[in-house]
Amino acid sequence: MIETTAYLREQLAAIYDPEETRAISRWVIEHVTGYTPAQQILAKDTPIDPQQREAIRMIVRRLKLHEPIQYIVGECTFHGLTFSVNPSVLIPRPETGELVEHIVQRHGAAPSLRVLDIGTGSGCIAITLSRRLFHPQVMALDLSAEAIRTAQANAERNGAEVRFVCADLFDPHLTLPGPFDLIVSNPPYVCDSEKCDMAAHVLDYEPHTALFVPDGDPLLFYRSIARRAHEWLTPGGWLYFEINAALSTETAALLVAEGYSDVRISRDMEGKNRFAEGRVGAGGR
Numbered sequence: 001m002i003e004t005t006a007y008l009r010e011q012l013a014a015i016y017d018p019e020e021t022r023a024i025s026r027w028v029i030e031h032v033t034g035y036t037p038a039q040q041i042l043a044k045d046t047p048i049d050p051q052q053r054e055a056i057r058m059i060v061r062r063l064k065l066h067e068p069i070q071y072i073v074g075e076c077t078f079h080g081l082t083f084s085v086n087p088s089v090l091i092p093r094p095e096t097g098e099l100v101e102h103i104v105q106r107h108g109a110a111p112s113l114r115v116l117d118i119g120t121g122s123g124c125i126a127i128t129l130s131r132r133l134f135h136p137q138v139m140a141l142d143l144s145a146e147a148i149r150t151a152q153a154n155a156e157r158n159g160a161e162v163r164f165v166c167a168d169l170f171d172p173h174l175t176l177p178g179p180f181d182l183i184v185s186n187p188p189y190v191c192d193s194e195k196c197d198m199a200a201h202v203l204d205y206e207p208h209t210a211l212f213v214p215d216g217d218p219l220l221f222y223r224s225i226a227r228r229a230h231e232w233l234t235p236g237g238w239l240y241f242e243i244n245a246a247l248s249t250e251t252a253a254l255l256v257a258e259g260y261s262d263v264r265i266s267r268d269m270e271g272k273n274r275f276a277e278g279r280v281g282a283g284g285r
Contacts, residue, residue, distance in 0.1 A: 066199075112134070181234055190244065
C-alpha cells in the first residue's frame with residue numbers, strides 16, 4: 001500500500017497541487033481496493049495484488065489526460081449524498097452546494113413546498129432539496145434525455161422523490177403542472193470567450209451544452225427562466241440562480257427589469273458574486 005501511495009503521488013504531482021494529489025490518491029486506492037482512507041492507514045503494509053496495480057495504472061493514464069477523477073470512478077459526493085456522474089452531466093460543484101444550503105436555511109422549515117429545478121443535470125440540486133426540505137414536492141427539468149436518466153438513477157440511489165421531465169425550456173408550448181413556491185437553476189453561464197481560461201479537465205470532458213453561452217447573449221437562460229417563472233411561480237414565490245460572477249450586475253438588472261422584487265446578489269465562499277435571487281410580487285409582474 002505504501003508503494004502504491006508513493007507511485008500515485010509521484011505520477012500525479014505534475015497535474016495537481018499537493019493537497020489534491022493526496023486526496024485523489026486516497027480516492028483511487030479506495031475505488032480499486034475498497035479500503036477507506038482510515039483503513040488505508042491501518043493497511044499501509046498490505047500489498048496490492050497485480051490486478052489492482054494494473055487498474056491503478058489505467059486510472060493514472062486517464063488522469064494524465066486530464067479526465068476528471070469523478071468520471072473515472074463514476075461518482076462524487078454532494079451535500080453528504082453520493083451521485084453517479086458521467087460525461088452527459090456536469091460534476092456538481094461546491095458553489096452549487098452553497099446555493100442549496102442557502103435555500104435550505106431559508107425555507108427548510110416550511111412544509112410541502114413545491115420546487116422546480118431547471119437544468120437539473122445529475123439531479124444534485126433537486127435530489128438534495130427533496131431530502132433536506134420538509135416534505136417538498138420537487139420537479140426537475142432538463143433538455144438531455146441522458147441527463148434525465150442519470151438524475152432518475154441518482155434519485156433512486158438516494159431515496160429521493162423527484163418528478164423528472166425531459167423538455168426544452170425554450171419551447172414556447174412548454175407547460176408545467178405548477179404553480180411552484182421556489183424555482184432554482186444553475187444554467188449554462190460561461191461565455192464562449194472564457195473557454196481559453198478553462199481547465200483541460202473541464203473543457204475536454206464536461207458537456208459544453210451545460211456550460212457555455214454565446215458572447216452576444218450570455219444571459220439568455222436567465223432571461224427565459226425569469227420570464228417563464230412569472231407563469232410558474234406562486235405570488236411571493238422565489239427564484240434562485242447560480243450565476244457568472246463577471247455578470248452579476250447585469251443579472252440583477254435583468255431580474256429588476258423583469259419585475260422581480262427583493263433582488264439580491266450573494267457571494268460564494270471565495271468572495272465571488274455567485275448567486276442571484278428575486279421574488280414575484282403578490283400582484284405578479
